[in-house]
Amino acid sequence: MGIAPAKARTREADYVSRAAEKLNSERDRRLVALRDARTKMAIARATDRLASIAHPDRGYVLIRSPFIYRADSRGPRDSDRPENIATRPPLTQILKGKNPYAIALYLTYLFVHQMIAAHAAGNNPDPPEEPRRRHSVYNIGGEQSWASLIGLPSTDRRNQRKTYNRALDALHKWELVDLGAAQQRYANFTLNREDGSGRPYKAPSGVPTIPQHLCIPAEFFTAGWHLILTPSELATFLGVCHVSDRKQRRRTEDEPPGSIFLAESVRYQHLGLSDEAYLSIHQLAEFGLIKTDDPMPGRRRGRVPPTTLKNGRRHQPYQLTATVLRGYPSTEMIFDLDTFKRPAIEVASDRFSRPLPRYANTPERAYKSP
Secondary structure, X not given: OOOOHHHHHHHHHHHHHHHHHHHHHHHHHHHHHHOOHHHHHHHHHHHHHHHHHOOOOOOEEEEEHHHOOOOOOOOOOOOOOOOOHHHOOHHHHHHHOOOOOHHHHHHHHHHHHXXXXXXXXXOOOOOOOOOEOOOOOOOHHHOOEOHHHHOOOOOOHHHHHHHHHHHHHHHHHOOXXXXXXXXXXXXXXXXXXXXXXXXXXXOOOXXXXXXXXXXXXXXXXXXXXXXXXXXXXXXXXXXXXXHHHHOOOOOOOOOOXXXXXXXXXXXXXXXXXXXXXXOOHHHHHHHOOOEEEOOOOOOEOOEOOHHHOOOOOOOOOOEEEOHHHOOOOHHHOOOOOHHHOOOHHHHHHHHHOOOOOOOOOOHHHOOOOO
């Protein structure tokens, strides 16, 4: 026997209220962290250093597809068996480990290596040096260090080193870096390819192609977005951009130009992206990094009111647009850079200071159809 409509609406409204309260609490914690003076200083220094490494004629960072997307399907989800994380792409393998800095660190490695290679190819008489490996963030003389480029806020050198080493351990687990032997093994690491093969990293050469590569604008890094986004947000953002690249298809008149949808099967079988991580599309939309168009009236936090679905119709998925790509393949590098004109820490702090736009003010309004 079905649930009475009034009870169903009350249950759904209660869910929305609890979800909004939880998310507001999470936003408050992130806002406090972003406004911490040490954090702001560390991220400002990191982005300044990244900007000094950037090459004026290299406006993008190239990421090999296997880092984000598994071309051969993992097969459908089996609810009777635990998920085999080793079958995920490396990006979401790292995500499962919940290290807050590992993905940002690996993306920073890619940025720095490719920019230094661009300086070398251009015969720059004074190219930037590879960041130092043993120094802390606030080292004497202000030399650049790998740890300084991920914005570690602590002023305690021992804690900085432990945090940085744990991020390296998370990457080493999935063969994205190799640690050195015995003593100084963290200082003597080597970078490996994005595909998790364990082979030494070499920047892709030649003209980037779809679907083998994803191009991300260099401004994403010099504005500090990879330092501000959570691991789930980073994984989801890269997933949306790369699926947009791979799904160049005809769209109906009702769909926004350049939009895609991430079906649950694609998220699980090809991206390894959990439902929990996928919810970060809403925060990415608030930041302006993607756009979400919802064809289902009254949906809140992924939930649809029972009165909306009739005659057994299925939920229509969110339409997602990677605004930075402007509807073009990323390899054409026709980027929309408006989002990156302000430092990411300022944009994020501003957004967290505002009310949640995707929840109604009261549960009674949560499912009121327009």
